[in-house]
Amino acid sequence: MTRARSQRIANCHTCSLATELPKLTPKEVAHCPRCNSKLHLRKSNSASRTWALLLAAYFMYLPANLLPVSTIIYLDDGQPDTIMSSVIKLFQKGDAPIALVLFIASIAVPAGKMIILTWLLITVKLRSKWKPRDRTAIYRSIEFIGRWSMLDVFVISILVALVQLQAIATVYAGPGAIAFCAVVVLTMFAAESFDPRLMWDALEEES
C-alpha cells in the first residue's frame, strides 16, 4: 500500500492533479502546473485551523440557543421563540413531522457535527489507529449534511417576508438567528479545513 506522501507526491487540492514536489527550502512554495494553486502534502495547519473554527462555533452555540430566533405575532399575541421552544410548540400543535425535521436540522445536526469533529480531532491528536475507514466515512457524511442546517435561517427569511400584515400577523427575526447562522457557517468551514488524511497518517508512523 503506497501513499502519495511517501513518494513526495502532492495531490492538488483544487484540480486533483498529482505532482512530484520539488525539493524546496522552507520559504519556497510549489505551484500546481495546471491550475497554479499552492501545493501542500497536507492542508496547512489543518488541526489548529479546525480547532479554532470549532471553538468559535461552540462559543456561538450558546447565544444561538438562548436568544430568540423569531417572534410570530398574531392578533397582538405572541412571544419570542428560541430554536428549542419553536420545536416544542410545533410538537404541541400536532405538527410532529415538521417538528422532527426542524429538530434534526437545527439541533441534532449542528450539535452532532461539532461533537463528531471534536472527536475526530482528538483521535488525530492521540494518533489513534481505530477504524480509519469508518472515521473517514463519518467525516464525509458530516461534510455533506452540514448545509441542511441552514433550513431554519431560510424558514425565518421566508416567514418575515410573507407575514407582514401589521395589525393582524407579523413575523420578526431575532438576534439568535444571527448566532445560529454563524454556527452553521463556522462548522461548514471547520469541516472543510479538517484533513482526513491525518487520520491515515497515524497508521504508518510505527510500521
Add this chain to the structure above:
Amino acid sequence: MSGLAHRAPALVCHDCDQLHEEPRLSSGEVAACTRCGSVLARGKHDVAVRTFAYSIASIFLLALANSFPFMTYEIAGRMQVSRLWSGVLQLHSDGYWELALIVLFSSILAPVILLLCLSSLTGAMLMGRRFAWMPTAIKVATKIKTWSMMEVFLLAVAVSTIKLSQLADVSQGPSLYAFIGLILTSSLALSAFEPAVAWAYIDGEDSA
C-alpha cells in the same frame, strides 16, 4: 520564491492519500479508493454538451423564478405577496444585514455564479475554444458548490407553508414551480459535469 512541480501520472485519494494508477473509465463507471472507499473519479459521457444544456435551461428557469410571485399569504381578506428575494430585503430593512447577506448568497448569488461558470465553461468547450478565464471558472464552480443551497431553501418553503397553514391560507405562485424546475435542472447540470474532464480539456486533450 516558488517552484513548479512536475506532473506524476497518478490519481491520489483526497481522503486517505492512497496512490492509484489513473483509471480509464467508461460512462457510468465509478473508481473507488482501494484503501478507504472514497469516490476517486466518475466516468461520464458527453460532459460538455449535457452540462451546457442543463445549465442553460437552469439560467432560463432562474430568470423565471425571479420574475413572478413566489408565495402568497392570505388572512382575513388581506393578502401579502412575496417574491424569491423578499426575505433578503425584509431582513435587511429589519436590521439583520448579516442574515440578509447569507440568505442572498446561498439562495440566489451562489447558484447564479455556479450556473454562469458551468455554462460559459462548457459553452467554450463545445466551440473548441480555450480562454484564460477557464481555470478560474472551474475553480469557482467547484468551491461554490457547497454554498449553493436551493434545495435547502425549497425544504424551508415546505416547512414555512405548514407552519403558517393553521394561521392563514398560503398559496404558491408561478415562481415556486420555476424554482422547483430550477433545482431539478441545476442538479442534473452538476451531475453531468466532471471537473477532471474540463481540466483535461484545458490541458489539450480534446475528449469533451
